[in-house]
Amino acid sequence: MxxxxxxxxxxxxxxxxxxxxxxxxxxxxxxxxxxxxxxxxxxxxxxxxxxxxxxxxxxxxxxxxxxxxxxxxxxxxxxxxxxxxxxxxxxxxxxxxxxxxxxxxxxxxxxxxxxxxxxxxxxxxxxxxxxxxxxxxxxxxxxxxDHGRNAAGRWCDMAVCGNRAKVAGYRSRLRTRSGPGDQPHSIDEAITRLATRDPRL
CATH class of the missing domain: 1.10.3300.10 (Jann2411-like domain)
Known part of the structure; x- marks a missing residue:
């Protein structure tokens, strides 16, 4: 947790x-x-x-x-x-x-x-x-x-739970859209690809 x-x-x-x-x-x-x-x-x-x-x-x-x-x-x-x-x-x-x-x-x-x-x-x-x-x-x-203006928040902490959900979603999309050799080898690589808007998404 x-x-x-x-x-x-x-x-x-x-x-x-x-x-x-x-x-x-x-x-x-x-x-x-x-x-x-x-x-x-x-x-x-x-x-x-x-x-x-x-x-x-x-x-x-x-x-x-x-x-x-x-x-x-x-x-x-x-x-x-x-x-x-x-x-x-x-x-x-x-x-x-x-x-x-x-x-x-x-x-x-x-x-x-x-x-x-x-x-x-x-x-x-x-x-x-x-x-x-x-x-x-x-x-x-x-x-x-949820203190957000439109009360659309989903996570108790965007930096922790929200970030984990985004990384998990990113990795799931990679598994669906990419070949086996194109998968990130670590969480750090996944975050880097996400941060740089990797064209392979």
Missing amino acids: PTARRPAHAPDDLDLLRDFANAVEAGSPAALQRWLSEHDLAGAGLTVADVERADAFRRAVRGLLAANAELGEPAAPLREFNAALDWLGAAPRLLSARRTGITTAAGGVRPALGRLAAILLDAVHAGTFQRLKLCANPACGRAFY
């Missing part, structure tokens, strides 16, 4: 949702509690069932981010997200003229997931959620915020 840069930060509270989407599945109540504490989210008396619910919620969020990046269909993650809202016992609250919140049934991981759900819903209303995406590099898949 590329580690040269952290995937692009999202504005305001939406960055917390991005962090959650990028988190490794909790695996245990202690690991989930640690992540929640590090991110100033409430959670106490967590159980294995809470871990399973948090991981399912995270998968639903990632499914929605994949759909934002046109890497998947939204129907299934929408169902999963709405099922999570039902389990949370979510009730909307107006916190200000521009911000909502969610009250939930008491206990466990519910308050934390309720806050994350409210962030997502606020971002949908604000028109910023569609810019939160998964990187199109299958070896990466990190959530990032």
Whole structure:
């Protein structure tokens, strides 16, 4: 997984949702509690069932981010997200003229997931959620915020994932269009040909 840069930060509270989407599945109540504490989210008396619910919620969020990046269909993650809202016992609250919140049934991981759900819903209303995406590099898949003017970004880091995708595409085209003896012998040679607009493309 590329580690040269952290995937692009999202504005305001939406960055917390991005962090959650990028988190490794909790695996245990202690690991989930640690992540929640590090991110100033409430959670106490967590159980294995809470871990399973948090991981399912995270998968639903990632499914929605994949759909934002046109890497998947939204129907299934929408169902999963709405099922999570039902389990949370979510009730909307107006916190200000521009911000909502969610009250939930008491206990466990519910308050934390309720806050994350409210962030997502606020971002949908604000028109910023569609810019939160998964990187199109299958070896990466990190959530990032697309700051581009036309929101057409596909990679969390153009210099790392974007460059790798371009080199891979270039090599694939060479295999298709060139004879066996005309293939580059290294990544450096492929990059050089690409940079010089090799006429053999």
